Amino acid sequence: MANASKQEIIDFLAGEFPQFKYIVEAVGEQSATVRYEITHADLRPGGTVSGPTLFGIADAALYVAVLAELGIIALAVTTNMNINFLRKPSATQDIIAQCNLIKVGRTLVIGDVFLYSEGSDAPVAHAVGTYAIPPKR
Amino acid sequence: MANASKQEIIDFLAGEFPQFKYIVEAVGEQSATVRYEITHADLRPGGTVSGPTLFGIADAALYVAVLAELGIIALAVTTNMNINFLRKPSATQDIIAQCNLIKVGRTLVIGDVFLYSEGSDAPVAHAVGTYAIPPKR
Amino acid sequence: MANASKQEIIDFLAGEFPQFKYIVEAVGEQSATVRYEITHADLRPGGTVSGPTLFGIADAALYVAVLAELGIIALAVTTNMNINFLRKPSATQDIIAQCNLIKVGRTLVIGDVFLYSEGSDAPVAHAVGTYAIPPKR
Amino acid sequence: MANASKQEIIDFLAGEFPQFKYIVEAVGEQSATVRYEITHADLRPGGTVSGPTLFGIADAALYVAVLAELGIIALAVTTNMNINFLRKPSATQDIIAQCNLIKVGRTLVIGDVFLYSEGSDAPVAHAVGTYAIPPKR
Numbered sequence: 001m002a003n004a005s006k007q008e009i010i011d012f013l014a015g016e017f018p019q020f021k022y023i024v025e026a027v028g029e030q031s032a033t034v035r036y037e038i039t040h041a042d043l044r045p046g047g048t049v050s051g052p053t054l055f056g057i058a059d060a061a062l063y064v065a066v067l068a069e070l071g072i073i074a075l076a077v078t079t080n081m082n083i084n085f086l087r088k089p090s091a092t093q094d095i096i097a098q099c100n101l102i103k104v105g106r107t108l109v110i111g112d113v114f115l116y117s118e119g120s121d122a123p124v125a126h127a128v129g130t131y132a133i134p135p136k137r
Numbered sequence: 138m139a140n141a142s143k144q145e146i147i148d149f150l151a152g153e154f155p156q157f158k159y160i161v162e163a164v165g166e167q168s169a170t171v172r173y174e175i176t177h178a179d180l181r182p183g184g185t186v187s188g189p190t191l192f193g194i195a196d197a198a199l200y201v202a203v204l205a206e207l208g209i210i211a212l213a214v215t216t217n218m219n220i221n222f223l224r225k226p227s228a229t230q231d232i233i234a235q236c237n238l239i240k241v242g243r244t245l246v247i248g249d250v251f252l253y254s255e256g257s258d259a260p261v262a263h264a265v266g267t268y269a270i271p272p273k274r
Numbered sequence: 275m276a277n278a279s280k281q282e283i284i285d286f287l288a289g290e291f292p293q294f295k296y297i298v299e300a301v302g303e304q305s306a307t308v309r310y311e312i313t314h315a316d317l318r319p320g321g322t323v324s325g326p327t328l329f330g331i332a333d334a335a336l337y338v339a340v341l342a343e344l345g346i347i348a349l350a351v352t353t354n355m356n357i358n359f360l361r362k363p364s365a366t367q368d369i370i371a372q373c374n375l376i377k378v379g380r381t382l383v384i385g386d387v388f389l390y391s392e393g394s395d396a397p398v399a400h401a402v403g404t405y406a407i408p409p410k411r
Numbered sequence: 412m413a414n415a416s417k418q419e420i421i422d423f424l425a426g427e428f429p430q431f432k433y434i435v436e437a438v439g440e441q442s443a444t445v446r447y448e449i450t451h452a453d454l455r456p457g458g459t460v461s462g463p464t465l466f467g468i469a470d471a472a473l474y475v476a477v478l479a480e481l482g483i484i485a486l487a488v489t490t491n492m493n494i495n496f497l498r499k500p501s502a503t504q505d506i507i508a509q510c511n512l513i514k515v516g517r518t519l520v521i522g523d524v525f526l527y528s529e530g531s532d533a534p535v536a537h538a539v540g541t542y543a544i545p546p547k548r
Contacts, residue, residue, distance in 0.1 A: 016182060051196050051215050056189035059479070078188050079217060080354055080380065080404065082219040082493040084521050084539065086514040102525075107381055108353065108406070110495050112523070112537070114513075122438050126513050128451040128495065128539055130354065132382070149304070168413065217491055217541065219356040221384050223377040239388075239400050242358040243291065244518055245357050245490065247539070249377075249386070249400070263376050265358065265402055267491065269519070290456060319427060325489050326467035333462050350464050356493040 010043055022060040022126045027068035030101035030111075034061040035094050035118075047091040049124070054095065055083055058113040058127035061097035066109050066131050069101055073133060076109075081129040089124040090117035107133055146204045153211055154259040159197040164205035167248075168237040171198040172255075174231050184228040186261075191232065192214040192220055196263035198234035203246050204266050206238060210270060213246075227254035228247040244270055283341045289349055294357040296334040300343035304375040304385075309392075311368050321365040323398070328369070329357055330402035332387040335371035338373050342381050343375060347407060352384075355403040363398040364391035381407055413448040420478045427485055438479035441512035441522075445472040446505050446529075458502040460535075466494055466508065469524040472508035477520050478540050480512055484544060487520075489544035492540040500535040501528035518544055 004012070006027045013020045025033040034057060040052040059078055068078050089095060094115045103110040108130055115125040141149070143164045145154050150157045162170040171194060179190040196215055228233060233253045240247040245267055252262040278286070280301045287294045297380040299307040308331060316327040333352055340350050363369060370390045377384040382404055415423070417438045417513040424431045436444040445468060453464040470489055477487050500506060507527045514521040519541055 006152075019181075020180070041156070044156075045211075050193075051218070052189045052193035055192045055218075061190050075184075078218070078222055080221050081188070081192075082217070082356060082539065084217050084514070084541070085215055086521065102534060103495070110497065110537070112539075117528065123513060126521070128493065128537065130495070130522075140307075175413060219307065219402065221377070221404070223384065226330060240358070247360065247400070248403075260376060263384070265404065267355065267358070277414035293452070293455075315430070318430075319485075324467075325470050326463045329463070329466045329492075330461075348456075352496055354493070354495050355462070355466075356491070359489055360493050 003069060004071050005032065009064055009073065012067070012072050017051040018132050020102045022057060026058065027064060029031055030065065030069055030070055032061055032065035034064055034097045037094050038091065043091055047090065049089040049095065051085060052114065054085070054089070054115055054125045057095050057097045057115060058083060059129065061099035061113045062111045062129045062131060065099040065101050065111050069104055070109070070133065075134045077134045078133045079130045080104070081127055083125060083127040085125050087122055087124045092118055095124070106134070109133060140206060141204050141208050144207065146201055149204070149209050157197070158166040159194060161201055164201060167202065167206055167241065169202035169205055171199055171201055171234045172231050173234070175228065178244050180228055186226040186228065186232065188222060191222070191252055191262045192218065192236045194252060195220060195262065196266065198236035198250050199248045199266045199268060202236040202238050202248050206241055207246070207270065211267045212271045216267045216269045218264055220262055222262050224259055224261045227257070230256055231255040232261070244272070246262070246270060247272045275357065277343060278341050278345050282346065283338055286341070286346050294334070296331060299407070301338065304333055304343055304378065304387055305341035306342055306373045308338055308369050308371045312365065317365055323363040323365065323369065325359060328363070328389055328399045331357065331369050331371045332357060332390060332399065333403065335373035335387050336385045336403045336405060339373040339375050340387050344383070345405065349408045350405045353404050353406045355401055357399060357401040359399050361396055361398045367391040367393055369398070370378055381409070383407060414480060415482050419483065420475055421467050423478070423483045430533050431471070433468060435475055438475060441476065441480055441515065443472055443476035443479055443510045445475055445508045448505050450504065454478055460500040460502065461507065462496060464535045465496070465500070465526055466492065468506050468508045468526060469494060469536065470540065472510035472524050473522045473540045473542060475523050476510040480495050480515055481520070481544065484546045487542045490541050490543045492538055494536060498533055498535045499505055504528040506535070518546070520544060521524040
């Protein structure tokens, strides 16, 4: 399998997913870090970050880790995601998502993701997700 | 416990969650149906609906079912959601989410949600989620 | 795809999984019902049924539904299971598990399972699980 | 909150849960390690460890971590567990489960668990679970 570098992933996302609104901070050995700048549209009354926003960040971090490990695979799709909401995120800090792959199989890749409000060590959410990898033609 | 009617829920959401973008179609005995009109921003390359969009609809349907069962509780929060993506949704049909509560406890309410592209019987996603209910003052 | 009948499944399990301790009650259209007789070893202090016992019943019901839908596939394996424990099961009633498949794909089959203490309409647990189907040789 | 030591947990389990068949290896800062010796009854055809056995080990590790963090709480109960089966476990090695708590709330404690066949660095399963803590009297 050919890995993809951080720059290759950024270029791919810019070309194929122009609506991808997450910043690729780092990719590593079966891992990735993604940053997201909270906007007004992401907030809920009381000044917390919405669940779908956090879900989207977790999903993006897992996708970047999949690309980094398997190379550029446009058609990988999420099949399952389990997310626990742990603490109220800051309304003013970026969200940082740290993904580690825990299984890289031929057809399924599984990773876990911790999400943090930048500057805090206590995660605001934790997710475990599965990507299905399309068979090679 | 005081239930809330469909109209009470609509009024509450309009007043307190003006950004709530889901249509309350029906509420019933420990159940709710919610509709969402897909916008361009919800689509992914290939003409599918994004995972975070589907997650948000599932979460909204569960929240409406919680309100219908327990009455107007602004502070109920999602603590866990497990979602399986089953089939490619239509890019042109509304998404319909049907939620049934499977446990109504004092502190936790659990429900499952089937999501459909309108007009199809085969679900595009299925979610199970937990809401935490704040203690009464 | 060739379906398997209730009797074919019972014969297969007796031959290949002699330790399979669940009773196949019924198989239907993408569905299965399984019964389990609680033993002393399944109980926890306070007279409740253990979590691993309930997990095993849910897993068995899903496996029987997979066999009924896809035919006899010895090598299907569980890849994911999400289980919510809802109510205290009876220590003296059989557990009945009702599984419905919600996706039958080429490589993944997903089903949900409601578990009941016999004679009660309120589920004691709910599970959603995924089986991976080995590719055809 | 009063923590419990490894010896206090072992004594409590021996007195109150005599059927608890897991070995408490270590407890630490919001963490616990549990060992389980595979028996013939835990094996499936093909020489793999059954899903319910792995589920039970994950649940036990989470319970020990809860006791270590919150002190001896007999009545804590699992409300949710999401488990991914990653690799075929060894039929001849003990299973080692490493749990870390990711949220310790007043009413809910959430932890993740990695399970290994002893001597291997690649996890055979990964679980995330929630324990509900009964309110103080």
